[in-house]
Amino acid sequence: MPETMLAVCKTKSDAGLEVREVPRPRPGPEDVLVYVEAASLCGTDLHIWRWDLWSQRRIKPPLTLGHEFCGTIVAVGDKVRHAAVGDYVSAESHVTCGMCYQCRTGQAHMCPSTEILGVDRDGAFAPYVVVPEKVIWQNDRAKLPPEIATLQEPFGNAVFATMNQSLSGQSVAVLGCGPIGLFTVAICKAVGAKAIFASDIHPYRINLARVMGATQVFKPTDGPADTVAQIVEANGGYGVDIVLEMSGAPAAITTAFRVVRNGGIVVLFGIPAKPVEIDVAENMIFKNLTVLALNGRRIFDTWYKTRWLLEGGVVDLRPLITKTIGFDEVNDAMEMLARGDACKIVLLPNGGKPPDIPKRARVRTPHPNITGAPVHR
DSSP: OOSEEEEEEEOSSSSSOEEEEEEOOOOOTTEEEEEEEEEEOOHHHHHHHHTOHHHHHHOOSSEEOOOEEEEEEEEEOTTOOSOOTTOEEEEOSEEOOSOSHHHHTTOGGGOTTOEEBTTTBOOSSSSEEEEEGGGEEEOOTTTOOHHHHTTHHHHHHHHHHHTTSOOTTOEEEEEOOSHHHHHHHHHHHHTTOSEEEEEOSOHHHHHHHHHTTOSEEEOOOSOHHHHHHHHHHHTTTSOEEEEEEOSOOHHHHHHHHHHEEEEEEEEEOSOOSSOOOOOHIIIIITTTOEEEEOOSOOTTHHHHHHHHHHHTTSSOOGGGEEEEEOGGGHHHHHHHHHHTOOSEEEEOTTTTOOOOOOGGGGOOOOOHHHHTOOOOO
């Protein structure tokens, strides 16, 4: 195993990314070392590439990016008990403290001490990544090839936002067809929404919304009033039952509250770049709306729902993979994402080659609780 490796890094306080040689990470006692087979690019990576205000406040270079990935465990720490060399895995990107109020009451996705892979600690845009055993998620290689397994982390965001309400037989508007919005369209279709109206400003994404199951698609042109009128007409003259706002664009948020029917549901998941003004009286109170503001996904509750949707073949994400790339294409890939000409781009840090692991290294050590042996603390 090499002592150094190439990685996609933010090396300085400026726009762009750099591929540089860094030391191979070493697992601590409770960590695992994962040979990365696939890592997908995300909107967060795009923020870091652009070096916008959020990135300037949050990111501390040098940093290896990448929080969506899958691969094979090639080494484990001395205290690791539930994972083994040879396991095909992904990981929850949020490393939480486990001790705060949120962590102890089933709300770990809101942990105020969260560290995010590729944001607060080195990530997976590299041949190897170290993560704590507690965030590891076991995959079934026969059901999830690497280019799909790497998408579970972002797909889980859409699962969390979308499946918080009953969608069967409901009319739904999905505003914003970036990756999360397109995942949302697919989930709505899979669970039986009667009509799905999708809206986005990019033709490439609008076409993908059709592929993923949207009943009708719209490109906003003349502001919220025009989009509302088009969706209401398409829905038989009525506002929709549920709106899933996935863009964070102020015009889309305005559209969300106007296009939903009285007594309907608005889910806010897109993150605005700045404060947004909302007419609370007219567009919320007098309409008797249920409004949900959501972020992330439940750890690990959402992962089990994600497994059912993907491993069971309920949702097929293959049409959303624009391309696979190597290290030398990363900055060009970011340009594509910035233009809206791509959905999910998957980096193959090891060139798509599986790890070479001797069979003797794959033997799993049973946990004492599994064998029935006493546990001494």
